[in-house]
Amino acid sequence: xxxxxxxxxxxxxxxxxxxxxxxxxxxxxxxxxxxxxxxxxxxxxxxxxxxxxxxxxxxxxxxxxxxxxxxxxxxxxxxxxxxxxxxxxxxxxxxxxxxxxxxxxxxxxxxxxxxxxxxxxxxxxxxxxxxxxxxxxxxxxxxxxxxxxxxxxxxxxxxxxxxxxxxxxxxxxxxxxxxxxxxxxxxxxxxxxxxxxxxxxxxxxxxxxxxxxxxxxxxxxxxxxxxxxxxxxxxxxxxxxxxxxxxxxxxxxxxxxxxxxxxxxxxxxxxxxxxxxxxxxxxxxxxxxxxxxxxxxxxxxxxxxxxxxxxxxxxxxxxxxxxxxxxxxxxxxxxxxxxxxxxxxxxxxxxxxxxxxxxxxxxx
Amino acid sequence: xxxxxxxxxxxxxxxxxxxxxxxxxxxxxxxxxxxxxxxxxxxxxxxxxxxxxxxxxxxxxxxxxxxxxxxxxxxxxxxxxxxxxxxxxxxxxxxxxxxxxxxxxxxxxxxxxxxxxxxxxxxxxxxxxxxxxxxxxxxxxxxxxxxxxxxxxxxxxxxxxxxxxxxxxxxxxxxxxxxxxxxxxxxxxxxxxxxxxxxxxxxxxxxxxxxxxxxxxxxxxxxxxxxxxxxxxxxxxxxxxxxxxxxxxxxxxxxxxxxxxxxxxxxxxxxxxxxxxxxxxxxxxx
Numbered sequence: 001x002x003x004x005x006x007x008x009x010x011x012x013x014x015x016x017x018x019x020x021x022x023x024x025x026x027x028x029x030x031x032x033x034x035x036x037x038x039x040x041x042x043x044x045x046x047x048x049x050x051x052x053x054x055x056x057x058x059x060x061x062x063x064x065x066x067x068x069x070x071x072x073x074x075x076x077x078x079x080x081x082x083x084x085x086x087x088x089x090x091x092x093x094x095x096x097x098x099x100x101x102x103x104x105x106x107x108x109x110x111x112x113x114x115x116x117x118x119x120x121x122x123x124x125x126x127x128x129x130x131x132x133x134x135x136x137x138x139x140x141x142x143x144x145x146x147x148x149x150x151x152x153x154x155x156x157x158x159x160x161x162x163x164x165x166x167x168x169x170x171x172x173x174x175x176x177x178x179x180x181x182x183x184x185x186x187x188x189x190x191x192x193x194x195x196x197x198x199x200x201x202x203x204x205x206x207x208x209x210x211x212x213x214x215x216x217x218x219x220x221x222x223x224x225x226x227x228x229x230x231x232x233x234x235x236x237x238x239x240x241x242x243x244x245x246x247x248x249x250x251x252x253x254x255x256x257x258x259x260x261x262x263x264x265x266x267x268x269x270x271x272x273x274x275x276x277x278x279x280x281x282x283x284x285x286x287x288x289x290x291x292x293x294x295x296x297x298x299x300x301x302x303x304x305x306x307x308x309x310x311x312x313x314x315x316x317x318x319x320x321x322x323x324x325x326x327x328x329x330x331x332x333x334x335x336x337x338x339x340x341x342x343x344x345x346x347x348x349x350x351x352x353x354x355x356x357x358x359x360x361x362x363x364x
Numbered sequence: 365x366x367x368x369x370x371x372x373x374x375x376x377x378x379x380x381x382x383x384x385x386x387x388x389x390x391x392x393x394x395x396x397x398x399x400x401x402x403x404x405x406x407x408x409x410x411x412x413x414x415x416x417x418x419x420x421x422x423x424x425x426x427x428x429x430x431x432x433x434x435x436x437x438x439x440x441x442x443x444x445x446x447x448x449x450x451x452x453x454x455x456x457x458x459x460x461x462x463x464x465x466x467x468x469x470x471x472x473x474x475x476x477x478x479x480x481x482x483x484x485x486x487x488x489x490x491x492x493x494x495x496x497x498x499x500x501x502x503x504x505x506x507x508x509x510x511x512x513x514x515x516x517x518x519x520x521x522x523x524x525x526x527x528x529x530x531x532x533x534x535x536x537x538x539x540x541x542x543x544x545x546x547x548x549x550x551x552x553x554x555x556x557x558x559x560x561x562x563x564x565x566x567x568x569x570x571x572x573x574x575x576x577x578x579x580x581x582x583x584x585x586x587x588x589x590x591x592x593x594x595x596x597x598x599x600x601x602x603x604x605x606x607x608x609x610x611x612x613x614x615x616x617x618x619x620x621x622x623x624x625x626x627x628x629x630x631x632x633x634x635x636x637x638x639x640x641x642x643x644x645x646x647x648x649x650x
């Protein structure tokens with residue numbers, strides 16, 4: 001059973017580039033933690049530092065109670081699944097799974113039992129006699145996961161494991177991996193998981209907590225719903241959610257905020273003393289149906305994207321480009337409206353977020 | 365150039381022109397070899413009088429006489445000697461070059477770039493330059509007239525071309541697998557043995573083939589370091605059969621040259637599939 005704790009972890013490359021800036025994070029025992037962020041946010045670097053594949057320039061990394069900064073990967077009690085699967089091409093699936101156990105000098109019977117157990121758990125007993133080149137992407141991915149499970153590690157590390165799969169398979173594997181984590185945890189096995197992805201859908205659906213990173217700094221660590229409902233800053237707000245939150249500079253006036261030419265009536269009590277803020281409203285909080293908590297706003301239509309069950313409406317409010325996410329059965333005449341025509345939209349201003357105009361920090 | 369112009373030269377319209385050209389060039393290249401094989405069945409007189417390569421009769425006497433040689437040893441001894449040089453040399457070459465190539469391709473250490481440049485630089489150095497100092501050194505070590513001067517230098521990865529080839533090949537292999545092996549519990553040496561060597565197989569086979577052919581063909585090395593006839597490899601023995609008597613029995617020399625070619629040709633064809641893959645990909649992937 002292991003928790004992972006990062007204390008002021010830093011990474012400085014030999015050329016002086018600082019990739020990770022003093023990261024503090026506690027991952028609980030058995031927890032499914034997701035690291036998410038755009039390319040270059042150092043999420044993979046951080047994972048590789050936990051794995052022992054990158055050196056740690058500063059701070060303390062503990063797995064369980066043990067300080068592991070200077071330990072080799074094999075001494076850390078971890079297993080890792082790589083983006084490109086990294087299966088050994090010259091070994092059959094069985095040997096790929098057994099390799100780590102054989103190195104650890106486990107008995108032949110023990111190796112066999114654990115390999116078959118893992119294969120059964122992942123429904124891939126029929127693949128054991130194949131070579132990696134005879135596997136499809138999804139199967140190779142399962143073998144890579146199997147190789148991790150067989151070792152019964154304290155901590156599982158996943159480095160964008162689904163990004164090479166097609167959309168349908170990815171959705172399927174997402175569910176499988178989440179289920180696998182819960183199965184392991186419920187059966188009392190160590191299941192602490194750190195999962196790196198740039199895909200916020202994966203992050204939201206799989207993570208029990210999500211750590212949002214940007215440029216080597218943690219932006220927010222919280223549950224998916226809290227990240228969505230209470231983003232700590234404008235970056236987190238725009239990163240989580242699709243299409244991304246409309247975040248626009250707005251002037252604070254008595255009785256509301258002014259966005260271009262439109263004055264949005266709002267309670268500005270918490271904005272007291274500010275002349276300018278960043279106003280944020282998620283596309284799903286802009287609709288076409290009249291509601292008691294919604295305010296009618298006139299906008300100019302740019303174009304619609306039909307997604308099947310819903311429609312993304314892109315429009316201009318004054319000079320600001322914004323988007324709305326409207327259920328297809330509520331889209332009405334907007335679907336056929338001309339480009340540039342006036343449309344009426346309902347803004348749920350009660351759901352609006354405010355961020356500091358300079359720092360981007362949430363104003364609560 | 366328009367696509368029409370390319371099409372007019374394309375294979376659909378005049379494939380035979382292309383094949384005739386290829387066959388002609390191939391004939392020019394291969395004729396000496398064909399002639400050699402044909403001449404090995406001829407008598408000495410027929411060699412001088414007939415232009416064509418087809419012998420009037422298939423006479424194996426030249427092979428028998430050539431094999432016996434004019435010395436007290438048969439070619440069996442010389443072949444054995446060649447293998448006594450070749451096989452240990454190939455083994456130490458593969459081990460040393462893989463180790464050094466692995467270090468250059470995968471590890472960061474002080475002075476790596478400079479050392480790599482020096483190593484590449486030695487590839488440009490004519491071997492002749494090294495002969496004298498090496499000869500003096502081996503004389504001090506009392507290694508003259510033994511196979512050690514022909515084998516031991518290769519144990520220190522002095523065949524830099526092979527090191528370069530392996531480095532280039534390794535650079536084309538993604539590191540994921542090595543990292544996975546590290547996490548599975550391998551140390552650097554186990555990563556090399558369990559993961560990289562199997563992946564390096566094509567490159568290693570290329571090293572084996574090149575080193576085999578080059579060592580079998582090496583004339584200068586044995587000539588300089590070996591004094592006793594009983595230690596001569598095939599290359600020296602062939603030369604000896606030319607100069608042993610004033611009247612050279614060309615038929616014998618030619619017959620035994622053909623036999624001397626066989627091991628290299630066999631090794632090449634046995635390894636051809638992997639060899640081509642290794643020699644080609646080391647260039648492309650780098």
